[in-house]
Amino acid sequence: MRTLFRLAMRIYPKAWLHRYGQEYAALLKDTGYRLGDLPDVITKGVMMRIESPLTLVVCSIAGVALGACFHILPAQTYRAFVEAQLPVAGLDLKQRALGVLCQPSLGLFIQSYNLYREMRENYPLEYVVAKMRREDIRVGLLPGNRVEVVFRYPDRLVAADVARDLAVELGLKLDREPTSMKLYRTWLFMPLGLLMGMALGLAVPKLVRLH
Amino acid sequence: MTDPGLLVLSSLAESDKHGYAIMRDVEEFAGVRLGPGTLYGAISRLDERGWIRGLKSGDRRQPYTLTAQGRAHLAEELSRIEMVLRAGKRRLGKV
Numbered sequence: 295m296r297t298l299f300r301l302a303m304r305i306y307p308k309a310w311l312h313r314y315g316q317e318y319a320a321l322l323k324d325t326g327y328r329l330g331d332l333p334d335v336i337t338k339g340v341m342m343r344i345e346s347p348l349t350l351v352v353c354s355i356a357g358v359a360l361g362a363c364f365h366i367l368p369a370q371t372y373r374a375f376v377e378a379q380l381p382v383a384g385l386d387l388k389q390r391a392l393g394v395l396c397q398p399s400l401g402l403f404i405q406s407y408n409l410y411r412e413m414r415e416n417y418p419l420e421y422v423v424a425k426m427r428r429e430d431i432r433v434g435l436l437p438g439n440r441v442e443v444v445f446r447y448p449d450r451l452v453a454a455d456v457a458r459d460l461a462v463e464l465g466l467k468l469d470r471e472p473t474s475m476k477l478y479r480t481w482l483f484m485p486l487g488l489l490m491g492m493a494l495g496l497a498v499p500k501l502v503r504l505h
Numbered sequence: 506m507t508d509p510g511l512l513v514l515s516s517l518a519e520s521d522k523h524g525y526a527i528m529r530d531v532e533e534f535a536g537v538r539l540g541p542g543t544l545y546g547a548i549s550r551l552d553e554r555g556w557i558r559g560l561k562s563g564d565r566r567q568p569y570t571l572t573a574q575g576r577a578h579l580a581e582e583l584s585r586i587e588m589v590l591r592a593g594k595r596r597l598g599k600v
Contacts, residue, residue: 310549317524317567318545324525324566325541334540342546 295327302332305339343496350495357491361484374453374474375444377436378466387441387464391433394463397423403459407452433464441466450474509539509547510556514571514579517557523566524548551575 299322303311311318325331344350380387393399400423404410410422432444443461447453454472461468516522516530524544532538539547548569551557556575560568571579 314545314549314567316565318541320565320567321524321528321541321545325528331540331542334542336542338540338542338546 295329298332299327299335302335302339305336305343307342310342346495346499349498350492353495353498354488354491357487357489357494358484359487360491361487364483364487371446371448372450372453372474372476373444373446374450374457374472375442376457376461376466376468376470376472377440377442378461378468380439380441380466387433387435390464394460395427395431395433399463400426403456407456409447409452409456431460433460450476507535507537509543510551511579511582512537512539513544513547513551514556514575514582517569517571518576518579521560521568521570523562523564523568525566527569 303315303318303322306315306318322331322335397420401419404414404419404422404426410426413422413425430446432442434442434444436442441461441464443457443464443466445453445457445460447456451474454474457472457474458468461472512531512535513527516527516534519530522530524541527548528539528541528544548557552559552569554574555572556578557569558572560570562568
């Protein structure tokens with residue numbers, strides 16, 4: 295218990311500890327290091343670190359609001375995915391995937407669907423294929439011997455068509471048409487925004503003081 | 506009345522005390538247990554404002570005394586509280 299309180303005391307600002315540390319430690323010893331006091335000791339330590347509560351609150355709210363904007367604003371990408379049962383035994387999915395996701399095969403996909411038009415104007419096809427394979431296609435095994443094929447693209451219908459054709463090329467029998475959904479940014483942006491806002495709120499008064 | 510600063514000042518108005526003695530005294534006369542963090546947060550704030558002052562001591566336990574400024578502030582605060590108390594009681598009586 296004593297160790298916990300000693301660790302909690304490290305939260306306090308150095309200058310404060312220099313002035314009151316000894317007597318504070320003596321008080322904690324006198325109270326018998328009560329577990330119930332630990333939250334109070336920690337909270338006060340954190341509060342003492344906060345130089346300007348108003349700046350902290352404002353920056354935190356701004357961070358959450360920014361995170362919420364990222365969360366709410368729709369991304370200009372659709373995620374089409376299709377699930378299928380692995381068909382007959384002996385189908386080597388890895389081998390098939392290597393064949394389907396190779397340069398010539400994906401190059402054909404790109405040309406027949408006229409994918410990544412703008413990018414192809416500026417970059418060689420090899421680069422576009424590599425980007426497509428690395429960022430936009432995912433083939434993965436799911437529980438229950440099922441396979442998932444995902445393709446991300448800014449056009450909903452094209453995304454679904456390509457996902458379906460990729461699955462067919464992989465030798466999968468589809469039970470249903472691909473599902474295409476707008477790709478929203480993750481809700482994690484909100485707590486992330488809060489954390490960044492808090493960090494900024496703690497840093498700003500220190501920076502202002504330094505200047 | 507649960508303002509830790511005021512409770513510490515009230516405790517020191519009687520006699521000089523160190524942290525643990527203040528904590529025990531406040532618990533006794535106000536029925537409020539100040540956590541160590543809250544108590545020392547208040548002590549350091551009052552010390553910075555010049556309302557209390559640490560006394561020389563050979564012990565790790567630092568005794569504190571009320572300064573003249575602290576005494577004046579306490580008197581002012583208590584009269585304000587007394588005013589609110591009287592008004593509240595009077596209004597309750599009307600009900």
